[in-house]
Amino acid sequence: MEFGINSPVLFVLAGIIVAVVLAQSVFFLVKAWKRAKQLGMDSAKLKRIARTAAIFTIAPAIAIVISVITLSKDLGLPLPWLRLSVVGNLSYETIAATNAENAMGLSFGQVTGLTATQYVTIASVMTISILVGIWLVPLIGKKLLTGVINLEKRDKKWADIFQNSMFIGMISAFVGFVFCDVADVFKGDFTGLIPVCVFVVSALVMAVCGLLLKKTGKRWIMDYALPISLILGMAAAIPITAWLS
Amino acid sequence: MKKEMTYIDQVHSFGRKWNIFVMIMLIAYPMVTALIFRTGPDWHGFTMGLIATAPMYWAVAVVETITYVPMLGAGGSYLSFVTGNISNLKLPVALNALEQADVKASSEEGEVISTISIAVSSIVTTIIIIIGVLLIRPLTPVLNAPVLAPAFAQMVPALFGALGVVFIAKNVKIAVAPLILMLILFIAVPALNAGTVGIMVPEGVLFTLGVSRLMYKKGML
Numbered sequence: 496m497e498f499g500i501n502s503p504v505l506f507v508l509a510g511i512i513v514a515v516v517l518a519q520s521v522f523f524l525v526k527a528w529k530r531a532k533q534l535g536m537d538s539a540k541l542k543r544i545a546r547t548a549a550i551f552t553i554a555p556a557i558a559i560v561i562s563v564i565t566l567s568k569d570l571g572l573p574l575p576w577l578r579l580s581v582v583g584n585l586s587y588e589t590i591a592a593t594n595a596e597n598a599m600g601l602s603f604g605q606v607t608g609l610t611a612t613q614y615v616t617i618a619s620v621m622t623i624s625i626l627v628g629i630w631l632v633p634l635i636g637k638k639l640l641t642g643v644i645n646l647e648k649r650d651k652k653w654a655d656i657f658q659n660s661m662f663i664g665m666i667s668a669f670v671g672f673v674f675c676d677v678a679d680v681f682k683g684d685f686t687g688l689i690p691v692c693v694f695v696v697s698a699l700v701m702a703v704c705g706l707l708l709k710k711t712g713k714r715w716i717m718d719y720a721l722p723i724s725l726i727l728g729m730a731a732a733i734p735i736t737a738w739l740s
Numbered sequence: 741m742k743k744e745m746t747y748i749d750q751v752h753s754f755g756r757k758w759n760i761f762v763m764i765m766l767i768a769y770p771m772v773t774a775l776i777f778r779t780g781p782d783w784h785g786f787t788m789g790l791i792a793t794a795p796m797y798w799a800v801a802v803v804e805t806i807t808y809v810p811m812l813g814a815g816g817s818y819l820s821f822v823t824g825n826i827s828n829l830k831l832p833v834a835l836n837a838l839e840q841a842d843v844k845a846s847s848e849e850g851e852v853i854s855t856i857s858i859a860v861s862s863i864v865t866t867i868i869i870i871i872g873v874l875l876i877r878p879l880t881p882v883l884n885a886p887v888l889a890p891a892f893a894q895m896v897p898a899l900f901g902a903l904g905v906v907f908i909a910k911n912v913k914i915a916v917a918p919l920i921l922m923l924i925l926f927i928a929v930p931a932l933n934a935g936t937v938g939i940m941v942p943e944g945v946l947f948t949l950g951v952s953r954l955m956y957k958k959g960m961l
Contacts, residue, residue, distance in 0.1 A: 498777045508772055512765045516822055517866050519758045523815045524859035526754070527852040530747045534849060536841075541856060544837045548857040551836065552864040555829045555899075558892045559865060560872030561883050567876070576873045580866050581766060582824040586935055587797065595789030599782055611777035618770035619781050620789035627801035628821040629763045632809060633756035636817050639809045640748075647846050653953075656914070656961055658845050659907075660952040661811050662835060663915045664945030665827065666907055669900040671922030671944075672937040678927050689890070690897035697901030705906070721836045721902050728898025729891040736890035 498611035500571025509577035516581050543718050551722040554729060559585075566592065569606045574618055582625050595620035670694075685739040692735045697728030748814055748851065755818030762822050803942040811835075813845060815855030823862040827938060828896055832903050833861040839906060896934075913961060918948040 496504070531541055562585035566575035570592060578588050593603040595617040609617070647654035673694045676687030704720035707713075745753065774780050808826055809817045812834060820830040834845075837857035843849040872879060882888075908915045922944055926932045932940060955961045 496776060504776055505773065508769055512769060513866060513870070515762060515765055517863065519762065519822060520819060520859045520862040520866070522754070522758070523819055523855055524863070526751070527815055527855035527859065531852040531856065534852065536849060536852070540841060544840055544853060544857055545860045547840060548833050548837055548860040549864045551833060552829065552861040553868065555825070555895060556865040556868035557883065558895050559825065560869055560879070561892055563869060563872060564876065564880050564883060572873055572876065576869060577769060580869050581762065581822060584825050584828070591793045594792035595785060598788035598792065599785035611779040612782050615770050615774045615779055616781040616785045616789065618773065619786055620793055622766050622770060623790060624794040624797045626763055626766065627798045628805055629759050631802065631805045632817050632821045633759050635805065636755070636809050636814065637752045639806065640814055643810045643846055653956055654846060655844070656952050656956055657949065659911050660914055660948040661807070661945050662907055663911050664918055664948035665831065665941050666900060666904050667915065667918035667922045667948065668937055668940040668944035669896065670904055670919060671926035671932070671940065672934065673897045673900065674923055675926040675933050690894055693894040694897040694901035697898040698905040701902040701905045717840060724902030725898050728901055729895055732890045732894035732898065733887065
């Protein structure tokens, strides 16, 4: 069979794996939903949570589609489709593909017509380098979570602070990232302020949603506050970028 | 008599099987491709590519697993580490869902809410990517339109602005020290940027836990 980076057989292979991952998500969804009902959780509440998760996911998922398009120029469609549906993200996949291509004397973004050998090499490097999380969770996940439960039994107040501290630690790192280029202002480059302005717009929208929720008591505001803030923040990036670039 | 498995035990049992199965499928992709096209990898390129990529990502994956699993819960962890995009999608989805349901992450209610939100997010993401792949020709000029580029480039700031304001407002005392540290680090160290923010998450978490423990011991929390 003649090789091509968009060969139909590659679509079939990627499609089978994506279908398995989709089945895993459906399996856990059904299992968790049934358990939620056993715990006496309200169906309407569960549906609201599922709806919010679905709506909130749309914009980031479109960003992932853009990543697929970006990577497809070098690697064809099936491999980026698979890699970004399972485990991957754009920065990792780009670095892994670039390293594998460089090792074979190729340059990322300028590759035309990979051979089957080159394709298999790149796919192998991209796959093996990212697998740790998939097997490590089965190995240590239960122990880690048992540790959290034991902590809760020993000292409930500290367990709450522990959980909140983890969330805050993660959020702090991303807040730091938002400000990473602000010092460029002193060199006359104002583009570093773009993420800061977007961050502020999104935070303000969220705060307004919170105030509206308190004033009106309408629960749908809470359900849609995060997706609305995300979309308005992203939309604000368009004029802000034009202004500061 | 055999002891009946709890819900959490079942999640771990099924999660292990699913993840190992997916891992085998993923490894099979390059192997089956090689078999079909009667070739093998370029071993020199493979070794050099792996040396350049794997050590850093293996180390990051170990730290990410230890950091993210307690936040994602059991079901959420098995799913998230298979479907990826944890910090920029799965974890924010789970955090928002826990907030929306007003349940604690460590409770069983929190466990099911986290799993439901991450499963729905994974399904929606997979379906949107499938639609994107099917419609790639008509979609490419639209999604790559220069007018939309700034919006997608600023997705992370927009996401963490909304998420940050909620969690920071609720945990001001806990948030002050890590925020100051991360702002100083990211502004002062040029190497810290979009490519390295993921590596800084565990540092942020560890530092926050340390400061919180100190404050808790001194009765400040």
